[in-house]
Amino acid sequence: MMQMTVPAATDLTAAPMIAGAIPLIDVAGHLGGDAESSRKAATQLRWAFENVGFYYLAGHGVPPSLIDRTYEAAARFHAQPMAKKLALKVNEHNIGYLPISDVASPQAAVQGRKPSQNEAYFLRRERTPR
Secondary structure, eight states: OOOOOOOOTTOTTOOOEETTTEEEEEOHHHHTTOHHHHHHHHHHHHHHHHHTSOOEEESOOOOHHHHHHHHHHHHHHHTSOHHHHHTTBOOTTSOEEEOOOSSOOHHHHHTTOOOOOOOEEEOOOOOOOO
């Protein structure tokens, strides 16, 4: 297992850690347009990506009711039969369903890691053509 170095409590760019393991990054100041808050959040995000691989966001402004509905929709989607999920398999734009793999990605295989044991549905915000 990879060793994780937790930022020192005196490090002003360190994010608080949930259960000592998951960074909690507050982006309210960044979303409010404060440049120093943006730099701090960016530093914390970089640390989280490089050392943990994931994080929790706070201060994002997403209403709890929308978060709850999103979790409910995800649970409904993943409870479907595999054939229905595979009908929406990831496309050339990396949008769609990705099942659990029994083969490690080339990068993971080179590092001697096992295949990812999660399934996912990738989506993106619709954008107007340029």
